[in-house]
Amino acid sequence: MNGIIQNIFVFSSLTIAVVFLVRKFVWTPKKKTAKTCDSNDCGCH
Amino acid sequence: MPKQINVALIGNPNTGKTSVFNALTGLNQKVGNYPGITVEKKEGVCKLPRGVKAHIIDLPGTYSLNASSLDESVVIELLLNKNDKDYPDVAVVITDVENLKRNLLIYTQIKDLEIPTILVINMSDRMAYKGISLDIEKLEAHLDTKIALISTRKKQGVDNLKDLISNYQNLSIEPCLSTQDIDIDYFKGLKKAFPNQSLYKLWLVITQDVNFGKISRNTIKDTSSFKTKKDSDLKRLQQKETIKRYQFINNVLKEGQTIDLKTAKDLRIKLDRILTHKVWGYLIFGIILLTIFQAIYDWSSVPMDFIDNAFASLSDWTKNTLPAGAFTNLLAEGIISGLGGIVIFIPQIAFLFLFIAVLEESGYMSRVVFLMDRIMRRFGLSGKSVVPLISGTACAIPAIMATRNIESWKERLITILVTPFTTCSARLPVYLIIISLVIPEGRFFGLSYQALTLMLLYLIGFGAAVGSAWILNKILKIKSRKFFVVEMPNYKLPLFKNVALTVLEKTKSFIFGAGKIILAISIVLWFLASYGPGTEFNNAEEIVTEQYASNNLSQIELEQKIASHKLEHSFIGIAGHAIEPAIRPLGYDWKIGIAIVSSFAAREVFVGTLATIYSVGSDQEATIKNRMAAEVNPILGGPLFNLASGISLLLFYAFAMQCMSTLAIVKRETNSWKWPILQLTIMTAIAYIVAFIAYQFLK
Numbered sequence: 025m026n027g028i029i030q031n032i033f034v035f036s037s038l039t040i041a042v043v044f045l046v047r048k049f050v051w052t053p054k055k056k057t058a059k060t061c062d063s064n065d066c067g068c069h
Numbered sequence: 070m071p072k073q074i075n076v077a078l079i080g081n082p083n084t085g086k087t088s089v090f091n092a093l094t095g096l097n098q099k100v101g102n103y104p105g106i107t108v109e110k111k112e113g114v115c116k117l118p119r120g121v122k123a124h125i126i127d128l129p130g131t132y133s134l135n136a137s138s139l140d141e142s143v144v145i146e147l148l149l150n151k152n153d154k155d156y157p158d159v160a161v162v163i164t165d166v167e168n169l170k171r172n173l174l175i176y177t178q179i180k181d182l183e184i185p186t187i188l189v190i191n192m193s194d195r196m197a198y199k200g201i202s203l204d205i206e207k208l209e210a211h212l213d214t215k216i217a218l219i220s221t222r223k224k225q226g227v228d229n230l231k232d233l234i235s236n237y238q239n240l241s242i243e244p245c246l247s248t249q250d251i252d253i254d255y256f257k258g259l260k261k262a263f264p265n266q267s268l269y270k271l272w273l274v275i276t277q278d279v280n281f282g283k284i285s286r287n288t289i290k291d292t293s294s295f296k297t298k299k300d301s302d303l304k305r306l307q308q309k310e311t312i313k314r315y316q317f318i319n320n321v322l323k324e325g326q327t328i329d330l331k332t333a334k335d336l337r338i339k340l341d342r343i344l345t346h347k348v349w350g351y352l353i354f355g356i357i358l359l360t361i362f363q364a365i366y367d368w369s370s371v372p373m374d375f376i377d378n379a380f381a382s383l384s385d386w387t388k389n390t391l392p393a394g395a396f397t398n399l400l401a402e403g404i405i406s407g408l409g410g411i412v413i414f415i416p417q418i419a420f421l422f423l424f425i426a427v428l429e430e431s432g433y434m435s436r437v438v439f440l441m442d443r444i445m446r447r448f449g450l451s452g453k454s455v456v457p458l459i460s461g462t463a464c465a466i467p468a469i470m471a472t473r474n475i476e477s478w479k480e481r482l483i484t485i486l487v488t489p490f491t492t493c494s495a496r497l498p499v500y501l502i503i504i505s506l507v508i509p510e511g512r513f514f515g516l517s518y519q520a521l522t523l524m525l526l527y528l529i530g531f532g533a534a535v536g537s538a539w540i541l542n543k544i545l546k547i548k549s550r551k552f553f554v555v556e557m558p559n560y561k562l563p564l565f566k567n568v569a570l571t572v573l574e575k576t577k578s579f580i581f582g583a584g585k586i587i588l589a590i591s592i593v594l595w596f597l598a599s600y601g602p603g604t605e606f607n608n609a610e611e612i613v614t615e616q617y618a619s620n621n622l623s624q625i626e627l628e629q630k631i632a633s634h635k636l637e638h639s640f641i642g643i644a645g646h647a648i649e650p651a652i653r654p655l656g657y658d659w660k661i662g663i664a665i666v667s668s669f670a671a672r673e674v675f676v677g678t679l680a681t682i683y684s685v686g687s688d689q690e691a692t693i694k695n696r697m698a699a700e701v702n703p704i705l706g707g708p709l710f711n712l713a714s715g716i717s718l719l720l721f722y723a724f725a726m727q728c729m730s731t732l733a734i735v736k737r738e739t740n741s742w743k744w745p746i747l748q749l750t751i752m753t754a755i756a757y758i759v760a761f762i763a764y765q766f767l768k
Contacts, residue, residue: 030394034596037399041592048586049729 073122075155076115076234079144079179080163081172082130083558085191087111088221089163090127091570093231110143112155117235126155132171134178134273135307145277148182149270159237160186161230166196166203167559169326172317173212177245180214181269185240187215187233194220195559200329208325213241222564233639244394245317248272251310255298276303296419302728344436347443354437361424363525369416375690376416380409399595401459403681410677410693411584414498421494425463426571430563434459439557448535449542451475454484458534461491462527463575465731469738479547483538485738486748489731490534490724492527495672499722500526502676506698507715529723533755578728587677590667594641594681601639609635641682655721655757656714656764658703665721672727713767717760725756 080086094113111127131141134148147153148160160179160656162170169190178184188208196202207214215233219226248256248268263271265703275297287506298306343349384452388401428434440457445454454475460468468488475481508519605612613631622630636642642667645659652662660682668675676693683696710718726732726749735745 026392028393030392030396033396034399037396037592038596041589043586044589045593048589 072120073124074117074158074234074237076123076125077155077157077160078125078127079160080130080177080189081132081168081175081245084130084165084168084172085164085221086127086130088567089161089189089191089219089227089230089565090125091566092219092221092224092227093123093125115231115234117231119235120518121235123231123234124155124743126157131175133175133311134182135276135753139481142277146272148179148184149273157184159240160184161189161234162186163189163191166190166201167199170315170318170322173321174314177314177317178213178269178562180242181244181246182273183242183244183267183269185237185242187217187240187335188212188232189217189219189230191219191221192559192561193218193225194223200331202327203508204325208321210271211321211324213243213245215240221264244269246310246313250313252306255306266490267374276307287662319488340560341436341557344433344438348437351439357428358524359516360521361421362527364424365417365420365520365523367517367520370414371418373413375414377694380405380412381692384409395599398599399592402599403595404588406680406683406693407587407594408584410581410680411498411587411673413693414501414673414676415576415580418494418497419503419572419755421497422463422575425569426575427563427566429520430561430567430571432558432560435557446534448539449480449483450487450535450538451477451480452485453540455482457484457488458491458531461488461493461534464493464495465489465491465728466734469731469734471548472738479542479545480745482547482739483541483545485735486541486744487534487538487657489726489728489735489748489752490530490537492530492723493531493672493728495728496722497528497570498673498676499668500719501716502694502697504709504720505694506710521748526719526723529720533724569658586671587674590674591677592677594663594667597641598636598639598643601635601642603638605638606635609638636682639683654764655760656717656768658700658709660700661709661714661718665727669727669729671730672722675722713764716767718765720763721760722754723756724752724759726752 078086078090090111090113093115113125113127115125117123126147128144128147129141132145134145147155147157150156162172162176162179164176176186176188180382190203203218205216205218215236217226217230217233219230221227251272256272259271260268344353384401384405387405387648389396391397391400425434428437437459440453445451454472457468457472465488468491469485472481472484472488477486504519504522508522511518513521601607609631613634614627617627617630637646641663642659645663648662648666649659652659652665657665660679663682664675664678667678680693681695683700697710698708700713701707702709702714732745734750735748736742739745
């Protein structure tokens with residue numbers, strides 16, 4: 025039982041680590057840029 | 070009054086803006102980036118009287134609202150966009166009491182944007198020293214605002230500033246300069262065409278060379294009542310505007326400021342004469358560098374040994390206390406060892422940043438920039454290239470971004486391409502561990518050989534940067550203008566709080582920035598080193614027991630042989646052996662090869678990787694350094710990390726690119742894959758050739 029739980033923790037940690045590295049170096053989801061001015065005057069007054 | 074207000078700190082560089090920010094926010098601050106760009110954004114919270122909270126943003130230093138760089142455009146973009154969540158309720162313009170005339174230019178521009186503006190006159194403790202006296206009442210009346218006369222050094226006036234911020238609603242928003250004074254007909258036409266707009270905001274949008282998202286000069290077009298002007302005419306009007314502003318400032322200062330030159334004592338000129346002298350200047354700089362490297366070694370040895378032993382004990386304790394199994398091994402051999410490989414360098418990195426912060430705070434760094442310009446020019450670099458090259462000692466990424474203020478594209482491109490040669494803090498862990506293993510501990514005229522080696526590596530990095538700049542200057546056929554302007558701030562005693570916050574923030578970002586990557590890589594590496602395919606790995610115990618049946622090995626020796634066999638046939642062992650033929654001529658084994666490949670994510674991962682690989686299957690409580698020192702060369706025998714392989718490794722890391730993030734930044738800054746690919750290929754080739762020659766010569 026202890027062995028199964030430990031293996032679950034190991035593979036969960038591995039998955040998290042791989043996902044983190046892939047997102048960091050290979051594929052970064054595009055963030056929505058906050059700096060837009062949608063109103064017709066672009067907030068100029 | 071709202072419970073939280075936005076306050077923007079704005080001002081010229083070197084006016085003590087960050088000191089005011091630190092005085093207002095203390096430790097309630099964080100550093101990040103502006104969305105979509107990598108200009109540093111510092112923000113914090115300050116409690117004001119009557120329970121109001123101020124969200125304070127320390128904007129990048131700018132001389133005026135006429136942006137010439139990305140940093141400056143951040144300021145204008147915020148001030149022009151009322152929809153921005155950070156748009157200030159009140160602007161606080163920081164000025165230096167000794168440079169009021171120049172510093173007030175941006176104050177008049179911000180005031181004309183009709184934003185409530187407070188004027189801070191900083192460094193008031195230097196007034197008596199410089200023979201300056203101010204009539205605050207007259208200045209307030211002429212500038213139509215409230216003034217806080219403060220000294221962050223003496224902790225004077227900060228409470229008054231907080232009071233003024235909390236009463237910002239009483240401030241006048243009348244402009245200093247009427248746009249009609251610039252060109253009456255042009256602005257009348259503009260007013261007619263855009264009756265609801267602030268004229269000065271429109272004028273800024275029209276005259277900027279940079280685009281602000283959708284706020285672009287293209288949005289302002291010819292109409293029947295308004296005719297746009299040619300660029301040359303706009304430039305003329307901008308010059309006229311600046312002259313008008315300075316006339317206004319001169320009149321204000323004539324009334325509110327007196328300078329008695331007889332009482333002014335100027336130590337600065339005397340110091341400048343020595344510190345920028347063509348012989349003494351370089352000599353003093355050399356002595357300062359030597360002292361820094363010596364101190365990095367001498368001061369940090371005790372805390373480093375403590376951390377190293379603490380992690381070794383923690384790893385041992387984890388293994389002995391938690392239930393035996395794969396996850397316990399991952400914690401003890403992978404995560405704790407990998408993190409120990411980076412945490413151990415906190416003392417040395419903190420000391421390095423401490424010295425850099427002291428040199429910057431004291432005003433000496435600008436003298437170094439001036440001093441080095443004489444050398445830089447000969448190599449086709451700008452005087453402004455010195456700033457990225459010096460910043461590169463911390464990290465190449467902000468250093469490459471700092472090239473944005475170099476006007477000439479050729480000089481900027483050369484600086485971008487050569488900056489990764491300078492010794493960044495990520496190389497430091499690699500250098501320190503290898504130096505401690507292969508360079509003896511003796512002293513030469515009181516300076517340790519190890520400190521001298523470290524300094525030599527810094528000089529090699531700097532030499533490689535200027536040498537390749539010289540070659541690039543000859544090869545690249547790009548025409549450009551060259552000029553150099555640097556501001557020399559006054560000398561001042563560094564403020565402890567500023568230095569401490571800088572060291573804390575830089576060390577934190579180094580540890581947490583690299584720490585997450587190292588943690589993730591340690592987990593992956595541990596997995597790859599602890600699992601493997603085929604019978605050689607899965608039946609390692611039977612194979613080794615059978616192989617050494619006649620050797621009468623003790624239980625511990627047999628377990629070590631099994632662990633070693635498993636490691637060699639693990640996933641990482643197979644990959645390491647595959648690349649071994651390419652790295653063996655440099656004196657490295659497959660384990661070092663894996664560390665080099667994994668450190669392409671970040672150089673400091675090298676030490677963590679070796680720590681993880683050497684920990685797998687090890688039952689002994691040992692420090693990283695001891696584990697590396699105990700490694701034996703599988704072919705030649707003797708220590709794996711000897712003088713030849715150690716120097717080869719040091720030189721490899723001195724020249725190799727080895728940083729994915731830097732490549733990404735170069736791609737972004739040059740807007741092309743051509744330059745980063747060229748940079749990676751050439752730097753790797755140089756690193757390989759130099760390491761090869763060093764190993765073959767020394768072995």
